[in-house]
Amino acid sequence: MLRHVFNKRLKYQKQNVEDKQNDMPSTIYTDIQANLDNIKRILNAPSDFIQRIFTISDSEKKCAIVCIDGLVDKDMINDQLIKNIQLGMQTAKKEVPASSDEILKKLKNEVLSTYELKIVDILDDVLLAILSGDTALFINGTDKVLLVGSKGWDSRGIDEPQTESLVRGPREGFTENIRTNTMLVRRQVKDPNLRLESSKVGRRSKRDLVVCYVEGIVHPDIVAEVNRRLKTIDIDEVAESGTIEQWIEDSSLSPFPQVLHTERPDKVASAILQGKVAILLDGTPFVLIAPTTFVSLFQSQEDYYERWIIGSLLRMLRYVAAFFAVFLPALYIALVSFHQGMIPSKLAFSIAGAREGVPFPAIIEALMMEATLELLREAGIRLPKPIGQTIGIVGGLVIGEAAVQAGIVSPVMIVAVAVTAISSFAIPSYGAGIAFRILRFGTMLAAGIFGLYGIILTYIMINIHITRLKSFGIPYSTPFAPMFYRDWKDVAIRAPITAISKRPQYMQTVDKTKIGKGDESS
Amino acid sequence: MKSFEYGDSEVGRKEVLAGVANMVIGFGVLTLPRTVANATHSIDGWISISLGGLSVIFFAGVLAKLISRFPKKNLHEFTSLIINKPIATILTFLFASYMMLFICYEMRVVAEISKLYLFDQTPTEVICFVFFLVTIYAVSGPSTVILRLNLLFMPIILFIIFLLIVMNIGFFEFKTTKPFFQTGWSGILRGSKETIFSFLGFETLLFYNSFINAPKNTVKFTIMGMSIPLLLYLLVFVFVVGVFGVEVAENTLYPTAELAKRVEIPGGFFERFESVFFTIWVVTLFSTASMAFDVTLLAFTSIFKKIKRMTFIFFLSPLIYIIAMSPQNFAETSIFGEWISYLGIGFSMFMPLLLLVIAMMRGVKGNG
Numbered sequence: 036m037l038r039h040v041f042n043k044r045l046k047y048q049k050q051n052v053e054d055k056q057n058d059m060p061s062t063i064y065t066d067i068q069a070n071l072d073n074i075k076r077i078l079n080a081p082s083d084f085i086q087r088i089f090t091i092s093d094s095e096k097k098c099a100i101v102c103i104d105g106l107v108d109k110d111m112i113n114d115q116l117i118k119n120i121q122l123g124m125q126t127a128k129k130e131v132p133a134s135s136d137e138i139l140k141k142l143k144n145e146v147l148s149t150y151e152l153k154i155v156d157i158l159d160d161v162l163l164a165i166l167s168g169d170t171a172l173f174i175n176g177t178d179k180v181l182l183v184g185s186k187g188w189d190s191r192g193i194d195e196p197q198t199e200s201l202v203r204g205p206r207e208g209f210t211e212n213i214r215t216n217t218m219l220v221r222r223q224v225k226d227p228n229l230r231l232e233s234s235k236v237g238r239r240s241k242r243d244l245v246v247c248y249v250e251g252i253v254h255p256d257i258v259a260e261v262n263r264r265l266k267t268i269d270i271d272e273v274a275e276s277g278t279i280e281q282w283i284e285d286s287s288l289s290p291f292p293q294v295l296h297t298e299r300p301d302k303v304a305s306a307i308l309q310g311k312v313a314i315l316l317d318g319t320p321f322v323l324i325a326p327t328t329f330v331s332l333f334q335s336q337e338d339y340y341e342r343w344i345i346g347s348l349l350r351m352l353r354y355v356a357a358f359f360a361v362f363l364p365a366l367y368i369a370l371v372s373f374h375q376g377m378i379p380s381k382l383a384f385s386i387a388g389a390r391e392g393v394p395f396p397a398i399i400e401a402l403m404m405e406a407t408l409e410l411l412r413e414a415g416i417r418l419p420k421p422i423g424q425t426i427g428i429v430g431g432l433v434i435g436e437a438a439v440q441a442g443i444v445s446p447v448m449i450v451a452v453a454v455t456a457i458s459s460f461a462i463p464s465y466g467a468g469i470a471f472r473i474l475r476f477g478t479m480l481a482a483g484i485f486g487l488y489g490i491i492l493t494y495i496m497i498n499i500h501i502t503r504l505k506s507f508g509i510p511y512s513t514p515f516a517p518m519f520y521r522d523w524k525d526v527a528i529r530a531p532i533t534a535i536s537k538r539p540q541y542m543q544t545v546d547k548t549k550i551g552k553g554d555e556s557s
Numbered sequence: 558m559k560s561f562e563y564g565d566s567e568v569g570r571k572e573v574l575a576g577v578a579n580m581v582i583g584f585g586v587l588t589l590p591r592t593v594a595n596a597t598h599s600i601d602g603w604i605s606i607s608l609g610g611l612s613v614i615f616f617a618g619v620l621a622k623l624i625s626r627f628p629k630k631n632l633h634e635f636t637s638l639i640i641n642k643p644i645a646t647i648l649t650f651l652f653a654s655y656m657m658l659f660i661c662y663e664m665r666v667v668a669e670i671s672k673l674y675l676f677d678q679t680p681t682e683v684i685c686f687v688f689f690l691v692t693i694y695a696v697s698g699p700s701t702v703i704l705r706l707n708l709l710f711m712p713i714i715l716f717i718i719f720l721l722i723v724m725n726i727g728f729f730e731f732k733t734t735k736p737f738f739q740t741g742w743s744g745i746l747r748g749s750k751e752t753i754f755s756f757l758g759f760e761t762l763l764f765y766n767s768f769i770n771a772p773k774n775t776v777k778f779t780i781m782g783m784s785i786p787l788l789l790y791l792l793v794f795v796f797v798v799g800v801f802g803v804e805v806a807e808n809t810l811y812p813t814a815e816l817a818k819r820v821e822i823p824g825g826f827f828e829r830f831e832s833v834f835f836t837i838w839v840v841t842l843f844s845t846a847s848m849a850f851d852v853t854l855l856a857f858t859s860i861f862k863k864i865k866r867m868t869f870i871f872f873l874s875p876l877i878y879i880i881a882m883s884p885q886n887f888a889e890t891s892i893f894g895e896w897i898s899y900l901g902i903g904f905s906m907f908m909p910l911l912l913l914v915i916a917m918m919r920g921v922k923g924n925g
Contacts, residue, residue, distance in 0.1 A: 370827075374675070377829045485687060487836045488675050492691050495843050499691075502705050503698045516705035518571045 061158045065135075067099050067175040074101060077162065091120055094131040096138060097175040100183075106168035108187025115149045116170065116183055135176035142172070143181060151184025163241060190215070196298035196320075198465060201337045208298045213243050213317035216300075220247055220313070223304035228252075236265070236316070237273040243317035244279070247303070253310045254543045260507050261312045261325060276316045276323050283325070285505050290473045292466035293506040295324040295331060302336045310544035326506035328513055328541070330526045332467035333357065338529045346529035354527075356461035359454055360471040361497075364401045365482035365490050367451045371397040373486030385447075392442035398483030400444050404452045405475070407434060412456075513541040567770040568704045570778040575707040576848065577617070577759050577782030582714065582789060583845040584666045584894075585755025587811045587838075589790055590797035594806040596748035600798050601740040603791055605748025610787035612749070613756035613906070614780055620909040621779035624762055626916060627923030628772035632763040633859040635923065639916045646860055648908070652763070653856035655900045656849050657873065661881035662894050663846040664689055667839060669887060674814065674835045682882060688843070689881075693874055695847040696854060697867065701768055703844075703851050710840050715785075717837045721813075722792055724820040724830070725800055733802040734795070754898040755790065759783060760905035761848050764855040850877075 064070050071086055078084060083104040091098055100116060120142065132138050143152050151169075155161060156179050161171050168186035193215065196208030209216045217231055232246040246265065248258055264283040273279060276296060284293040297303060298320050303313045306324045314323040333353045338346035370378055371386065378386065393400060411430035415423055435453075438444045455475065462468040474497065481489030504511035514522035519540040524530035536550040568576075593602035627635035632652060636645035668685035676684065695703055740748075762779065769775055797812045800819060806812045820830035827833075857869050884890040916922075 374829070374832055377827050377832050379828055485679070485684075486675060487832060488671050488684065488839065489687070491836045491839045492687060492843075495691055495840060496694060498706060498709050499695045499698065499702065502709065503702045510705070512705065512709065516572075516708035517569065518708050 063156060063158050063161070063178045063180060065176055065178050067097055067173050070173050071099055071101065073158075074162070074165075087117070089117065089121060091138060091174070092122070092131050096131065096135065099173045100170050101165060101173065102170040102185065103165055103168065106166075106188050107170060107185045111149070111185050111187060112170055112183075115147065116172070116185070119146055119148060120172075135174045136179060139174055139177060139179055139181055147183065149183060149185075153182045154179050155182055156180065163235075167241075167243075186214075193219070199298050199302075199336075199463070201335070201340070203340045204337055205299075205301050207300055209300060209315075209320040209322055211318050211320060213245060213315055216315050216320075216322065217245055217247070219300035220303055220307075220315075223300055224249065224307065229307075232262075234265070236268055236279070238269065238271045240272040240274075242273050244273075245315040247307060247313040247315060248311070249307050252308060252538065252544050252546045253312060254545065257310070257326065257507055257509075257542075258312055261314070264507075265314070273316065275319045276314065276321045279314060279316060280323055285507070289500065289504055290470040291329070291501070291504065291511065292332070292464065292470065293325075293327055293504065293511070295327045295464060296321040296466070297324060298322070299336060305336065305339070309539055310542035326509040326542075327511075328506065328509060329501055329511050330514070332462065332464045334525075335463040339532070343529055343531040350529055351527070353461055353463070356458040357467075357471055359458035360462070360468070361474050362478055362490060362494075363455045363458070364405060364451055364475060365478035365493075367448065368397045368401050368479060369482040369486040369490055372483070386445070389445040389447055393445050394442070396483075397448075398479065400448050401452070401479055401483075402476075404438075404444055404448055405455075405479070407438075408452055408456055409472070509541065514539070517541070566699070566701060566768060568701055568765075568768045570769075570771050570774045572701075572704045572708060573762070573765075573769060573775060574778045574782040574785075575711040576704050576765065577762065577779055578785040579707040579711055579714070579841060579844045580758035580761050580848050581756055581783065581786040582841055583663065583758065584670075584842065586718075586786075586790060586793055587670070587813045589752065589755050590794045590806050590812040591809060592751040593748045593794060594798065594803050594812075596751055597740040597744045598807070599736070599739040599803055600734045600795070601738060601745060602748050602794055602798070604740075605745045606752050606787070606790050606794055608745065609749035609752030610756060610783075610790065613753055614783045614787065616906040616910065617759045617779050617783045618776055619913055620759065620762060620905065621776040623909045623913040623916065624766040624769075625772045625775040626913075627766070628769070629767050630923055631767045631855065631859055633856070634767075635916075636912060638923070639912055639919065639921050649856050649860050652760075652904055652908075653853050653860070655897070655904055656761075656853040656856065657877060658880065658893075658897050658900070660692075660846050660849045660853065661877055662890070662897050663842060663849060664692075664877070664881045665884060665890050666894070667842045667846070668881075669890060670811075670835060670842075671839070674831060685881060686878070688839075688846075689874070689878055691843065692847050692850055693870060695843075696850045697870060700765070700851050700855060703847050704765060704768065706847070707844055710844050713837060714841045715789075717834060718789060718793070721817055721820065721830075721834060722796055724822075725796055725816055728819055729796060729799040731799070734799050752790070753902065754895075756783070756786060757898060757901040757905055758845065760901065760909075761852045763909070764852045764859075767855075 064073070067088070071088075075084065075086075081103075084101075085104050086099055086101050088097060088099040090096060098120065100112065102112065132141060139154060143154060155164075161180050161182065164182045165171055168188060170183045170185045172181040172183060174181075190212045191210050193207050193210055195206045199208075207219060209219060220231075221229065226249055228250040230246075230248055230250050234244050234246075235241045236244045244265070246258070246261060261283070265279070268279065268282050270278065270282070280292075280294045280296065281287065286293065295306075303322050303324065307313055312325055314325065316323075333350060335349070335353075338350055341349070371390070375383055390397075395403070407430075411426060411434075415426045415430075418426055435449050439446050439449060459468045459471055459475075462471065478490055478493045481493045483489075485492070502510070502512045502516055510517060513519065514526060521537060522539050522541055525535050525539070533550065537547055538544045538549050540547075589606075590602075593605055596602070597605055624630075624635075627638070630638075633645050633649040636648055664685050665681075667688050668681045671684050672679070672681055695706070759779065759782070762775075766775075793813055793816070797806050797816055800816060801809075801812065805815070809815050814831050814834070817831035817834040818829075822828070822830060853873065854866055854869050857873075858864065858866055884893050
């Protein structure tokens, strides 16, 4: 009974909303008051709604500005807009034309001293502009509206990137404001071929989205494919660039990220100069870079800033770290429970001695410790910073030490888990680090059942998966398979800057050379 | 979705090279020193290996010549052009069945070796089953992926063999290799016959031809690919004889494994190198098995165009598993392997030669 009433009520409300939406006239009237009423009704007269009606200069013409408080730059509206309209025509000794359309044109072309002006005649455009922080100017007697760019809200300043801090390199990071972000990219790349294609995304959230690439470098097919996939996005809210990433990625079942995200403008700049495409979204400092390959998960921007020997060694170190992060606990399990003969005898004795009191098989022991570690990590992120350190002490010292003392795990296991944890943090891409963490549990289980044989089969499966995976048509495993020898200079090692004279071959860039031949005459 | 230029359905010459090498290198390298030493009774086995290898390389060249005459066509398609469609269908069907038996053998061997060196209690059936699941996972994707995997696995395999050789340099004694040139011609020829078995596998190209994008280079890169196993076999044989002497080589089941046992990692980081060696060796056996399975599927789908690849995987897999499990012991497996090798000689050496001769006589060429 109650439900019946409730449903009825719901239905009624729904009906009401639909009615309201249906009889919303999308036309702009010539009468100014009718327009204001109409907009107020559509927006339901919110408290941050600002409207101001005044007359133009000394004429009798009425006009009105409409904007949303907080989204606009108030000083700009006062100084440039209202003042100019009220006084500007007089000081310029200009006649106020009789027709309203003429006034509008004159305002746009001669009077208003601001650069972002547009005349529109569709109400939806007006509404979207107002809600994005622009100001609409209505004049009595015309159905055209002048939109004045007046965006100006409080935003976070440019800060050091939180998730990708480097020892050496620029300290600037992207912010939540897309204008600031495009500015940061433009400042890195002053090429006239830099393209920033804007569009809106999200049926209701209507976020600004910018696709950024360098024409003449990037393969046109990649841009076309990125745009095609972006166009298919039909979702009410795009909360973060992660939403876009998940919508446009090739395989949603893969643990590996097929689109990189970064907070660093210098990383974006170098990616688009390699022939990749960057996707910027308003409201998030995380910029997407596509396509992505497996090896790019290991490349940190710092590799290029340090001298090449350091860069190369660090890169190799990361590959080793990835190997440890995925296979180390599994190897421990395999050796301890299947192939004890492979451990050197002295070490075997000490491991056996340490494991003597441990009641569990190695696989249980390892799973327990890894699960604890994942818990600690997750808890560490959630906790406020001052308490976060407590977790470190509780986790690292108390649990580690106490678990050994209690005879639940062996000390060797603690060492293995610790090395694994450190290794997984050495991967520059956070998403890749998570992928390796997931894979680790797979290899551990395989090792627990089949020992080394299980590990090698998992290894083969990971290889199959990576070779099969694609990111925007680019095979994930390139430049190893398909093979491009020349690109290895910037993959396994980081060759001296002067030696990497070409852009990556696997990106099939239009402009292939990175370093000029050098003019001998100069 | 529009595919990217090299992304989807083509492989280059490097994949041909690695694919051929990886397909050929397999189980053979483990037993080769024994079989050759049994025939020649001296270090002269290297002549047998070279002789056998070179003759197989000649036939591989013939096969490559044949397929490069018909770019982007597989066995079924070009045989229909050369002879006619019914015969092409019969040949392809036989070829597919041969490849299927080949996987069965390969799988069984993996299981036997793993049981010998990695496990002692796990039943062969289970070891084999897991391996087969991974193979099925591989073949359920596109063929180009399997060919590309070779590029990833090749360096690992060469590295482990290289390690095996380098670590044994200290044990190599020239004394044991002497005397030279003791074996008569009959012995050497018998040795070559044994060698030939270990060089089979390149016949997969008959179907992979439809993915090769540079037909001009096929002959060159096939021969280059074949010379990798030749060099490898020579090195391994010389080292086995050099380290252990001929008698030991003759009487050990897997002399190459003994070589691995000899290895001592400096610093005693870990022991029992042979376990590591076999673990890595699973990789090459896997590439051989997956390519064979893939070619089986390609062959069957080229005959029955309407049936999907996945349907074939679904119905062939249990069959393959049952056949693989049917030999009762190791001796039976060996006999099984021998029969498959004889079939292989027919399919990889005589059939392409015959087809090439007929194609040349009739002047048939692909329209590529």
